[in-house]
Amino acid sequence: MIEGECYFVIHAPLQSGKTTCLKALTKKINSTGKYYAIYCSLITLRNISNRKTAMKYIVARIIRGISNSDAAEIRKLASTFDNSLFMDQPVTMVQNFLNSLCMALDRELVVFFDEADCLLEAPLITFLGQIRDGYLDRDDSPASRFPDRWPLWACGT
Numbered sequence: 001m002i003e004g005e006c007y008f009v010i011h012a013p014l015q016s017g018k019t020t021c022l023k024a025l026t027k028k029i030n031s032t033g034k035y036y037a038i039y040c041s042l043i044t045l046r047n048i049s050n051r052k053t054a055m056k057y058i059v060a061r062i063i064r065g066i067s068n069s070d071a072a073e074i075r076k077l078a079s080t081f082d083n084s085l086f087m088d089q090p091v092t093m094v095q096n097f098l099n100s101l102c103m104a105l106d107r108e109l110v111v112f113f114d115e116a117d118c119l120l121e122a123p124l125i126t127f128l129g130q131i132r133d134g135y136l137d138r139d140d141s142p143a144s145r146f147p148d149r150w151p152l153w154a155c156g157t
Helices: 018-032 051-067 072-080 093-104 121-140
Strands: 009-012 036-041 109-114 153-156
Touching: 009 018, 018 036, 018 109, 036 051, 036 072, 051 072, 051 093, 051 121, 093 109, 093 121
Parallel strands: 009 153, 036 109, 109 153
Antiparallel strands: none
16 A cells, blocks of 8 residues: 555554554564655644644654654654744644655655544644645645655554
């Protein structure tokens, strides 16, 4: 699915290994040297109803995923990347951050968002809208390098 540039959702019962699977897949992808892969858990955002606050925390979680990556090249970028340029408008900050991040990378990015379904209604709609717009814009804009391969989340019931 990643090679096919597909977005996908992993849905399974609680405690069935979704997070473990995503973390292992992140390591495997990084070990190939073909892509950068990062893991971002959004579980701590479950009670945030303010869109701007939630989007700032999502960007922070992406930065944490980069900082925790086992790919040294992307970790080095995290220490130098200025995210302050993206923090004004909640309706574009995640999309603009990811676009700029991808433009700074020398290979494509795979992002695993774990527990994105825990976001409240307004933040979830804003987040998903930015993912969709970024995906659509990458074909229309030569300046866009939004992630080509991006599993959105793993969720449990």
